[in-house]
Amino acid sequence: MSILTHLIPNIKHISICANGLFPTNTEVIARLKNGSPIIACDGALNAMSKHGIVADFAIGDGDSLDRDKLKDFIKNPYIQIDDQNTNDLTKAINFIAENYGCNQSILIFAATGLREDHTLGNIALLEQYSTQFKQIAMLSDFGILEALPAGTHRLNSVIGQQISFFCFNQKTEISCEELKWPLVNKNFLALNHGTLNQATAAHINLESNGSVIVFRAFEVKY
């Protein structure tokens, strides 16, 4: 079994492709292709078309897209939403909530890696959606960023794997034992204080009283 399949089992999910760095890892791309439906954020269609991926829906303000050129890569008419108060990722997420409900697993691709403000903004959004859907995570060439709501969670890991925890609310306390530096009711006073821990088991049990973003790297150090 590949590390990706171990970390995040290949269950039915909805794929969203944003307009950041398109993955090169073939297994990550395959996971994008397996989404049902596949939703493209606006200009993401450009990158998807180069990989022969056809989106079920494309959503956005239409400002980064040559629609004529890309019409063969969208199954349904383009959904234009001009609201400038929300970005294209938010528009895609809202579309899912309205049309598919919230009992969904959502995987988001190409949401990071290019412009730093898009990366930070998208990760901040991910945290805000943690309580809304059954599962919501970003996949990149580098690992899995997963938004977890308050509660207890069991996540698969690999011994030696670097794991980072991000709490946007500094009051959030998390506990997790299966780590090189175990956490006990720990709150992080800065966003970097929970980074670069390391798993000591094939799964970790995480408990928190608030939303947490967990990053599990594909890179494993022994």
Add this chain to the structure above:
Amino acid sequence: MSILTHLIPNIKHISICANGLFPTNTEVIARLKNGSPIIACDGALNAMSKHGIVADFAIGDGDSLDRDKLKDFIKNPYIQIDDQNTNDLTKAINFIAENYGCNQSILIFAATGLREDHTLGNIALLEQYSTQFKQIAMLSDFGILEALPAGTHRLNSVIGQQISFFCFNQKTEISCEELKWPLVNKNFLALNHGTLNQATAAHINLESNGSVIVFRAFEVKY
């Protein structure tokens, strides 16, 4: 004058090269090369050597480096610091404070763009150093992320340029008029709430009562 030179004048600075996505923009690379001194975070030497850049110092825990292969690309002996509580960027910053003092302009390269946990951690660190040095900023192919302490700041901009503000402390209030969506004593309740504003003048005047990270994109939309 190029947009980079307009946004951030080419004054004497110290360059730090981290181990993230190495820039491809030749002007950004030239700015890295112009640093005095140039400090490499550990494995950053690999990417620098491919561009023929010789570091004055290389600092880190030595775990991502083939020193024999790279000895022609460091002027001074490698500075190994095994402290696992700080990452290589922190080690480089501390080295500058100790050896050059804090009245310095520091430009950091390749600090974002690959692993999301490194990106987030490095940007969080940038904010923490905002009050320590005369100037501290990250340059990438996509723009300038600059850490500003509480107070008033005049930053160069381009009309139509996308500008994003990030406050890690939600109580921080910022004001800035020269924007498509002007800010008046505004505090952002989430990290994405200050993103994707747009400059309406060739400079912006920013006032805040806490540290702010400002991102000025090279991409300009009209």
